[in-house]
Amino acid sequence: MQIIPYPDRSEWPALLARPTQSMANIEKAVAPILEQVQKEGDAALRALALKFDKIDLTEIAMPPATLAAAEASLTEELKAAIRQAYANIRKFHETQYQPVQKIETMSGVTCWRRSVGIEKVGLYIPGGSAPLFSTVLMLGVPAQLAGCKEIVLCTPSDHPAILYAAQLVGVTKIFRIGGAQAIAAMAYGTESVPKVYKIFGPGNQYVTAAKMLLAKEGVAIDMPAGPSEVAVYADGSAVPAFVAADLLSQAEHGADSQVLLVSTDKKFLASVNLTLSTQLEALPRKELARKAIENSKAILVEDEAEAIDLLNEYAAEHLILSVSNAEEISERIINAGSIFLGNYTPESCGDYASGTNHTLPTNGHARAYSGVSLDSFVKKITVQHITPEGLKALGPTVEAMAEAESLQAHKRAVSLRLSSLK
Template sequence: MNIVKYPKREDWELLLKRPTQSFESIEGIVLEVFTEVQKNGDTAIQKYTEKFDGVSMGNFKLSEEEIAIAKVPNELADAINLAKSNIEIFHKAQIQNSKIVETSQGVQCWQEQRPISKVGLYIPGGTAPLFSTILMLAIPAQIAGCEEIILCTPPDKDGAINPAILYTAKLCDVTQIYKVGGIQAIAAMTFGTETVPKVYKIFGPGNQYVTVAKQFATRYEVAIDMPAGPSELLVYADETAIPKFVASDLLSQAEHGIDSQVVLVTTSEKVSSAILVELNAQLQKLPRKIIAEKAVENSKIFIVKTEKEAVDLINEYAPEHYILISENEDYFLDNIKNAGSVFIGNYTPESAGDYASGTNHTLPTNGYAKQYSGVSLASFMKIITFQKISESGIKKIGPSIELMAAAEGLGAHKNAVTLRLQSLKSTNNQYNEK
């Protein structure tokens, strides 16, 4: 890891840049794939699956029989079920009951949640088949009441899907599964093909190509959860941190991919040295050492002078995952503004959020935590507003509406109220004459 001691604020922007390719460098290939999928549908999907994944696919929709026979070891099945239970508990707690508010006498307003009918889930399956992401996306989609839950995930070199992905998808009642990955999967769910349905909103993490492809999808009336790209983690650690724990957390994110980034922030050179020794020792034993090693090369340790400076730097970086280990815990929690998900204390590893604590692990990366939230139940919902105005209500607010509409020069708006008020006045006059 690159050690940066006491960086100047004017240098933060450059020092905090992620090791990702620019949008412009990827845009060309994404545009090419999108254009061809829009024009040629399944034929284009087959072409790019062979080009990018190295496998020739005939039928890329999985049959019910293929899904039904997927098995995982009993211990893994138990672990997945435990995680599923915790994720369900956390997301069911997010259900909101509608409440009618009377803003003026006779004027009732309220909101109600409605599910997004058709959602698409993208599940990475390259160097690591992320079946845990199915739990994070399909469970809230199910709780929300989404009618169609479409899942796309890349095939392996034999054209197969990891059994854990299939088992988890079946457990979470995913509607349809397709062996399609990368840019072509996002394009397929954006436009729809002869085989893959068009969806209304696309969810799920991916590499830089998938991230740009999702942003392209928004140009074609398809919503996305957020620009979720390569994974990242920032740890703040003081003298109360256990170095081997911190090192293991940094490596847990570094092993995601060579374009992942991990960051350590501390006010103590002694703490940073102890963590670095542990990190280098643990790195040698990792099964994904080569991947983690490359990610670590792109990662940084920031040694700053004060806790205030640490907080400011963390908010500027806006980490996807933020682990906080500090004796002055409340100060950091009170002042965090930008983070996808926060993990507090020595015994709260980021891995817990990735799998089984119950929170969602689909989070904003690349600094987008400054303006995006992580996936929640609300991500699969639309909020529709309702209002009902009585005769007394339109009398109460009608004159104000007329004045405002007239001031904006919108005569038809004013007239829509005036006619109603005149009608009520006429009716009241007739009643009084009787």
């Protein structure tokens, strides 16, 4: 990894830029795909599956026989692991339920908020270069907890673990389609794929661009969750081999992933680089990881304050704090998708099974977006009830404000009732 010693703050934006293609270029590739699916429906899905995934999609829905055979084809060990991850993710997301709280803002004026599951949701499960069945749990568990009635899943993979996890979380329909065309199918609906109200899930640049373009058309999406990334802030208490392994764990996702190492210790950066080269050679996905590492940087900073500023500017999807005062530093982080503290909290645990959600904002979007949670799958409907006494107390306030906004009908809706109470 290239070591950048003490960059000036003016150099940070260029240094911290992600290696993704420019949005304009990806949009040029993706917009015609969206249009094709909107116009031609299933026929477009078949043509695009052949073009991009080299699969002949006679059946767009996952065949029932493939679904039925999934469980039996997995080892007991893997099924137990998936069930453990499911239990932990469910336990963590259950704590996100918000009980109804009725608030009397004035005597006789009561307001509250009800969470209601979004009826029809679409989950995208990446499967281009690896079958990410863990993502089924990350999206399916909160959808299940929210009480979503129709849960549609699209994935280019027919890996049995995806199908097993889908059944565990109560997915109602599964389609073997990937990429931007899958996102378009769930947004517009086709003869086979139902239109949903909100689309969730991570994916490559094409998937993410499709979600962003559709969001411009008013389609609800979770967030931009593109190529994976991790930043590690490490001091002398960190173990170079652990840090290198964490960096490679996200680099192996794809050539367009990016990892960042930040430290005040020059020797430490060199040690990580050394062990990283050895570990890289042993990886089956070393060519993808190598490309991601070529786009990655090890940055030497003056002090802790500068490290924190730089990390907040980067707004990493994942941030590992391998420093002796990790929890204290974490309190000063304002931009990150998910934070991992200390030497024994590998980011992989959050990817699979600790309980937190791995669908997180990338490409700096952690400045404004949160990762997926139970909240993402519900709408909050406010409810209010005002008694006659409450209206007597609140009415004059509303009358005065409506008068000042020149909205007489608003005022009259109150005045008429107040007169009836005299």
